[in-house]
Amino acid sequence: MSYSITDPSxxxxxxxxxxxxxxxxxxxxxxxxxxxTGFKTPPDSISYPPKIFSEPSLEGYVNLFTTRTRVxxxxxxxxPPPENFAQEIVRNRDMVIAGKSKYGxxxxxxxxxxxxxxxxxxxxxxxxxxxxxxxxxxxxDDLLFFILSTRMMPPIAVAIPIFLMYRKIxxxxxxxxxxxxxxxxxxxxxxxxxxxxxDEIPREYEEAALIDGYTRFQAxxxxxxxxxxxxIASTAIFCLIFAWNEYAFAVLLTTGTAQTAPPxxxxxxxxxxxxxxxxxxxxxxxxxxxxxxxxxxxxHLLRGITFGAVRK
Amino acid sequence: xxxxxxxxxxxxxxxxxxxxxxxxxxxxxxGPTVFxxxxxxxxxxxxxxxxxxxxxxxxxxxREIKYIGFRNYERILNDADIWLNMQATAHFLIWxxxxxxxxxxxxxxxINKKFRGNDLWTTIIVLPMMLSPAVxxxxxxxxxxxxxxxxNYVVSFFTGVDPSSFEMLGSVSLAPWAIVIVDTWMWTPFxxxxxxxxxxxxxxxxxxxAEIDRASKWRQxxxxxxxxxLPFLMLAVLFRGIENFKxxxxxxxxxxxxxxxxxxxASINLKREAFxxxxxxxxxxxxxxxxxxxxxxxxxxVKALNKVKNR
Numbered sequence: 001m002s003y004s005i006t007d008p009s010x011x012x013x014x015x016x017x018x019x020x021x022x023x024x025x026x027x028x029x030x031x032x033x034x035x036x037t038g039f040k041t042p043p044d045s046i047s048y049p050p051k052i053f054s055e056p057s058l059e060g061y062v063n064l065f066t067t068r069t070r071v072x073x074x075x076x077x078x079x080p081p082p083e084n085f086a087q088e089i090v091r092n093r094d095m096v097i098a099g100k101s102k103y104g105x106x107x108x109x110x111x112x113x114x115x116x117x118x119x120x121x122x123x124x125x126x127x128x129x130x131x132x133x134x135x136x137x138x139x140x141d142d143l144l145f146f147i148l149s150t151r152m153m154p155p156i157a158v159a160i161p162i163f164l165m166y167r168k169i170x171x172x173x174x175x176x177x178x179x180x181x182x183x184x185x186x187x188x189x190x191x192x193x194x195x196x197x198x199d200e201i202p203r204e205y206e207e208a209a210l211i212d213g214y215t216r217f218q219a220x221x222x223x224x225x226x227x228x229x230x231x232i233a234s235t236a237i238f239c240l241i242f243a244w245n246e247y248a249f250a251v252l253l254t255t256g257t258a259q260t261a262p263p264x265x266x267x268x269x270x271x272x273x274x275x276x277x278x279x280x281x282x283x284x285x286x287x288x289x290x291x292x293x294x295x296x297x298x299x300h301l302l303r304g305i306t307f308g309a310v311r312k
Numbered sequence: 313x314x315x316x317x318x319x320x321x322x323x324x325x326x327x328x329x330x331x332x333x334x335x336x337x338x339x340x341x342x343g344p345t346v347f348x349x350x351x352x353x354x355x356x357x358x359x360x361x362x363x364x365x366x367x368x369x370x371x372x373x374x375r376e377i378k379y380i381g382f383r384n385y386e387r388i389l390n391d392a393d394i395w396l397n398m399q400a401t402a403h404f405l406i407w408x409x410x411x412x413x414x415x416x417x418x419x420x421x422x423i424n425k426k427f428r429g430n431d432l433w434t435t436i437i438v439l440p441m442m443l444s445p446a447v448x449x450x451x452x453x454x455x456x457x458x459x460x461x462x463x464n465y466v467v468s469f470f471t472g473v474d475p476s477s478f479e480m481l482g483s484v485s486l487a488p489w490a491i492v493i494v495d496t497w498m499w500t501p502f503x504x505x506x507x508x509x510x511x512x513x514x515x516x517x518x519x520x521x522a523e524i525d526r527a528s529k530w531r532q533x534x535x536x537x538x539x540x541x542l543p544f545l546m547l548a549v550l551f552r553g554i555e556n557f558k559x560x561x562x563x564x565x566x567x568x569x570x571x572x573x574x575x576x577x578a579s580i581n582l583k584r585e586a587f588x589x590x591x592x593x594x595x596x597x598x599x600x601x602x603x604x605x606x607x608x609x610x611x612x613x614v615k616a617l618n619k620v621k622n623r
Contacts, residue, residue, distance in 0.1 A: 286444065
């Protein structure tokens, strides 16, 4: 260990640590609160003063995945005993399970559209980034800036003509339509990030391969792609997170079949606004994958969120 | 390049290999991306420009489309409500940037003191910005519930104010601040991360030299730290500025533009005009005005940023 005169003193470090941890609590408490609310009963979730610890319950999760109808106590008494814990929880509220809720289907839509658009963005983005990195292309800088500038459009502004266009060609409320749209939005990020990663791979590797008799194409996928694997993976995660989180296009262009989870989750609370545990359960399941990815990505985070402008 | 061996080692070796020529590959690789952007970005943009000069209404597709010149633009610029939206947007934009820069820079500066475990806490602080804004907005409405909400409870715990005496989302004076608070909670880590990269890019020897010159810490901060982080900070502000100018999802979920139209940001009003009142021509003109504004402001800002960078 070397000590420098510019090193902060022990006391300074301690004060800094205290303040940063205090701020981290401001970050964590709301997230933990949502997580915990998912395991409360609806009455517990709206008690005053707010209950930090309460009897854990799966009612929120049961309500998230089911639709229920109210029945009279007489009718309830006639029913055979509950077959599983979900039926038991629901019957305690004088209700029976009527069917599946839409949450599962909406979640699946998010997965399909997220992965579909990520795959397409990475496929197209890697090709374009390689070309921008290695070849002379007329008006290269203008073209790159054009690709970036497509991100400055407010989504609602693009949504008007997209809505009309999709209505005309039958892409409204389809998975394909959303995949294409999210790919178009993500491609700017993919090209800019991947160009940065490919720029960092020394050209000598490919040139050696070319001299060995590889075609340019072979050199690209046998030499450059493996070298760029980490960069491609982290770019893919950024694209996936964007598509996963997107709301404006989803709420305007999808109504049923292809609706993703973000426009659906706020509707869980429903009439009366009492089912906070179900909403919290839905949010928890939806946010958890992103939290995991964020932790995995932390080394490349800065690069991703600045389109490659800041590299560490 | 007179003999064979020199040719072999020249960087132009790629030009002579078999298979498709480099030029063909370049176009093959860039083509699909450009095509997709033309189809799903540029074509719609041009269509918006066209629609902005008409009286088209998307819910009446069979009505004859009439060309009405700049009338939509005139109407928008003379519309008092639009100017209220712009004020709400400016309030949101300015305060989120001020708060995020102050808190984000301070946090980065503290983290850069390199105390034990700073990596772990940085990762935790970063979490909110990766989440879905619509879902974040949705669960913050829960925290903002009067009486039962966590936010109101915490405020009353520290100040003694009755938690049911104020409604963050329902009151005209508090709602604009409610959306600023959530955006700041969510996006301060973004500014923090960029500032941290800036702070870490300053080599130690500069501070060592200043120390030897007996420059005070205060002076070092203002003459070394701040100027060297400034380009990074400005970049962060550019990103946040563009994003918050377009802000839609988070605020729609929090307030839906209300109460009244106190938090009706430009994008929210645009959505209302385009997809609820179906004034397609009018909202297209509004969309173009917004795009030109954000594009123009960003271009000016990038010029300033480059000046600071090259200083």
